[in-house]
Amino acid sequence: MMTQVTKHAGPKPPASPRHAARRRATVDKLLDPDLFKALADPTRLKLLACLIKCGRRCSVTEVAECCSVDFSVVARHLALLARAGILDAEKEGRTMWYAPRCPDLCARFRALADAIEVWCGSAECCDPNSDGGACGCR
Amino acid sequence: MMTQVTKHAGPKPPASPRHAARRRATVDKLLDPDLFKALADPTRLKLLACLIKCGRRCSVTEVAECCSVDFSVVARHLALLARAGILDAEKEGRTMWYAPRCPDLCARFRALADAIEVWCGSAECCDPNSDGGACGCR
C-alpha cells in the first residue's frame, strides 16, 4: 500500500543533526518552551479545560470553585496563563475576568503541526522506496 | 463583517465553571500534562527540533553534537521524550536510534485544536448577535 506522498517533499534533509540544529525553521519558533511550560501543570490544565468548556469568561472566584486548591493558587495560575497568551484577562472593578483565547490556541497548535509536517515529509525516510522510516513518518 | 459560524454550535455551555469542570470531554484527555511536561524544557525542545529537521533517525552521540550539555543529559532527555511517546526509540547493538513520531505529534496537536474549537463554538460568545466575546472566540 502506497502512502500518498506529494512530489514537493519539503526542504532538503541536512547531512547531520549538527547541520539540522543550525538551520532556522518555522518549527523552531513554534516549539516554544514558554507555551509548554504554561501547560505543563495539571492544576493549570484543569482550570484551562474548565474555562474552555464553560464557553464564557469567568471570574477567579468562579473558577476557584472548580478546584480544591487555595484561591490564591488559582489566581496565580490564571495570571500565568494570561501572561503566556493562553487566556485573555480583563479587569472590571474588583473582578478579574478570564477567558481562553481559543482561536489563538488552535492556530498555534495547527501551525505547529504544519511546521512539523513540513520536515516530516522532507527526508528519504518518507519515501516508500528508500530504507526509510527514520523519522517515524509512515 | 460577519464571522462565519456553523449552525451546529457545539455542546450547550454549562451554567457555571463548576458545572463545566464536571463535564468530561475530549479536550480533557487531550490536555495531557505529561505531553506538555515533556515539551516544557528548552534543551529538550532544541533536541526535538534538531531531530525533526534532520529528517532521519539519529543516535544519541549525533544529537549530542548539536548541544553544549553533557552527553548523559542528552541521553536522558531523549529517553524521556521517547517515554512520552514523542520519539521512537530503537536499539541496534550498542547504538540507540531516536526519531520523532511526526504523524503522531501532528495528529495530537490537531486533535487538541479540534477539541478546543468544539467548545469555542459552543457558547453565545461566538454568536455575533450576542454580547459575546467571553471566550475570546472572535
Added chain:
DNA sequence: TGGTTACTTGCGTCATCATGCAAGTATTGG
C-alpha cells in the same frame, strides 16, 4: 581477552515552582 565505543545509572547540587497561609490593596455597597 582486553580495550574502545555507546549508552545508562547513581548521586549531589542547584534552581524552579506549586502550594497554603497570611497580610495587603482596591473596589463596592450600606
Added chain:
DNA sequence: CCAATACTTGCATGATGACGCAAGTAACCA
C-alpha cells in the same frame, strides 16, 4: 466611613527536575 468582597503579593516549605561528574553495563573490534 466602615465592612465586605475580590483579588494580589510576600513568605516559608516541600517537591520536582535539570545538570554534570563519575561509575557501571553492554556491544563491538582487534
